Amino acid sequence: MTHKKARTEGWNFDNSYARLPESFFTTMTPPPVSSPELVIFNEPLAASLGLDSQALQSKEGAALLAGNQIPEGALPLAQAYAGHQFGHLNRLGDGRALLLGEQITPQGERFDIQLKGSGRTPYSRGGDGRAALGPMLREYIISEAMHALGIATTRSLAVVATGESIFRETVLPGAILTRVAASHLRVGTFQYASKWGSADDLRELADYTLQRHFPEVGTEGNRYLLLLQEVIKRQAMLIAKWQLVGFIHGVMNTDNMALSGETIDYGPCAFMDVYNPETVFSSIDTHGRYAYGNQPPIAVWNLARFAETLLPLLDPNEEQAVKLAEDALSDFSESYHRHWLKGMRAKLGIFNEEAEDETLISGLLGMMQKDQADYTNTFKALTFDKPEDSVLFDSTEFKQWHKQWQARLGRQQESKADSQQLMRNSNPAVIPRNHRVEEALAAAVKQGDYSVMERLLEVLANPYAHAPEQEEYCALPGQSNLPYRTFCGT
Numbered sequence: 001m002t003h004k005k006a007r008t009e010g011w012n013f014d015n016s017y018a019r020l021p022e023s024f025f026t027t028m029t030p031p032p033v034s035s036p037e038l039v040i041f042n043e044p045l046a047a048s049l050g051l052d053s054q055a056l057q058s059k060e061g062a063a064l065l066a067g068n069q070i071p072e073g074a075l076p077l078a079q080a081y082a083g084h085q086f087g088h089l090n091r092l093g094d095g096r097a098l099l100l101g102e103q104i105t106p107q108g109e110r111f112d113i114q115l116k117g118s119g120r121t122p123y124s125r126g127g128d129g130r131a132a133l134g135p136m137l138r139e140y141i142i143s144e145a146m147h148a149l150g151i152a153t154t155r156s157l158a159v160v161a162t163g164e165s166i167f168r169e170t171v172l173p174g175a176i177l178t179r180v181a182a183s184h185l186r187v188g189t190f191q192y193a194s195k196w197g198s199a200d201d202l203r204e205l206a207d208y209t210l211q212r213h214f215p216e217v218g219t220e221g222n223r224y225l226l227l228l229q230e231v232i233k234r235q236a237m238l239i240a241k242w243q244l245v246g247f248i249h250g251v252m253n254t255d256n257m258a259l260s261g262e263t264i265d266y267g268p269c270a271f272m273d274v275y276n277p278e279t280v281f282s283s284i285d286t287h288g289r290y291a292y293g294n295q296p297p298i299a300v301w302n303l304a305r306f307a308e309t310l311l312p313l314l315d316p317n318e319e320q321a322v323k324l325a326e327d328a329l330s331d332f333s334e335s336y337h338r339h340w341l342k343g344m345r346a347k348l349g350i351f352n353e354e355a356e357d358e359t360l361i362s363g364l365l366g367m368m369q370k371d372q373a374d375y376t377n378t379f380k381a382l383t384f385d386k387p388e389d390s391v392l393f394d395s396t397e398f399k400q401w402h403k404q405w406q407a408r409l410g411r412q413q414e415s416k417a418d419s420q421q422l423m424r425n426s427n428p429a430v431i432p433r434n435h436r437v438e439e440a441l442a443a444a445v446k447q448g449d450y451s452v453m454e455r456l457l458e459v460l461a462n463p464y465a466h467a468p469e470q471e472e473y474c475a476l477p478g479q480s481n482l483p484y485r486t487f488c489g490t
């Protein structure tokens with residue numbers, strides 16, 4: 001008799017995190033959910049991870065992605081970490097998530113596979129460990145949009161509706177998101193080790209982080225200083241990219257800053273429409289701590305918390321350690337500014353460098369703010385040099401600026417067509433506009449209709465295509481959708 005081998009999902013797990021000291025995690029089996037149903041699945045991502053889409057989209061697949069069954073080779077665990085939440089240090093940890101393990105892809109890359117919304121853990125504090133369908137779909141949409149925009153981010157593999165109700169201000173359907181990340185090492189992981197672990201724990205964590213994300217650093221020299229410098233560099237680049245597309249994270253607590261340099265923990269995030277550095281969408285950010293314009297200084301603040309945890313490793317002499325940390329932190333603003341300026345030049349079609357470029361850029365941003373111009377659509381209109389009727393484009397000030405800009409483009413070797421190509425590649429036609437995201441979520445959550453979300457995901461997958469069929473996704477929200485508010489994804 002021949003047995004047909006059951007189709008396997010393609011898991012290829014390693015569990016290196018579980019080899020860290022025990023205080024960093026708690027292994028546990030996820031509590032099962034009543035009736036898991038897969039509602040959205042990311043086939044291209046599955047393929048790149050070496051996973052079998054068909055097997056994962058079966059009934060057994062849904063059971064795995066809900067935590068009802070444990071994939072072969074996985075070792076589910078909740079990670080311990082801490083974090084400054086709106087400036088206050090708290091002991092946290094995965095209160096509603098479990099790391100299944102690290103999938104080693106056919107290309108030999110390593111990615112954390114995490115279930116978010118998987119139930120209570122020892123770190124849940126008062127929470128129920130669950131997540132609602134809307135916020136998990138929202139993370140799926142925004143993280144995939146960020147990826148397509150070319151911004152380092154955790155990815156979304158799948159969302160499973162649990163069939164259970166969760167209780168917030170109202171009763172909501174529950175869901176579990178499968179999150180894929182370079183790792184879930186956070187600034188808060190180091191804060192946890194520094195405050196609640198031993199000196200050895202901290203060193204092991206630092207060595208682990210170096211090996212996992214910065215293998216090129218090697219074993220020579222002051223490796224921990226290099227770790228700090230590399231993390232700072234990646235954050236400088238990441239935050240510059242956020243600013244260039246108008247992304248507002250919304251809750252830049254230190255537990256939500258990943259050492260890999262990926263955007264992580266999509267809660268009350270949103271894209272800015274009208275250009276204004278004070279823009280805040282999050283209902284809980286009453287003082288604007290995490291406003292658009294504050295993101296670079298907040299990143300420095302968070303990185304300073306990271307640097308503090310590393311002090312004992314930087315130098316045995318505390319004064320010297322502080323000096324090294326301060327010097328490293330002072331590099332952020334130069335590095336951030338360089339990335340931002342390069343990005344802004346590209347958004348305006350500028351290839352070479354002139355000292356006056358910054359004045360040109362700030363001139364435009366100043367007018368945009370004054371005339372309440374839409375950030376994305378203004379750059380899109382400039383890309384095609386088709387200023388539409390608007391307060392901004394009708395103003396004499398703008399017309400003057402436009403002349404200066406054209407003259408500036410004339411002072412480089414590249415042709416007009418080259419400039420336009422650069423602008424097309426640097427100015428997205430579509431971003432996940434708040435009203436479009438809400439519309440997709442409403443259809444999915446209220447009517448079980450995922451077609452609106454699928455169509456939105458398709459458009460967001462090619463943000464630089466500037467295709468005619470994307471045009472309707474560039475429209476601004478009607479007055480009834482304003483002002484937009486976001487809520488923490490809990």
Ligand code: AMP
Nearest residue numbers: 092093094095096124127128129130490
């Ligand atoms: P977040 O705001 O999602 O970054 O989460 C901050 C902290 O609260 C983390 O430690 C989460 O694990 C925890 N948390 C968020 N939601 C829940 C929940 N529903 N149940 C338990 N813990 C939660």
Ligand code: MG
Nearest residue numbers: 255256264265
């Ligand atoms: Mg978080």
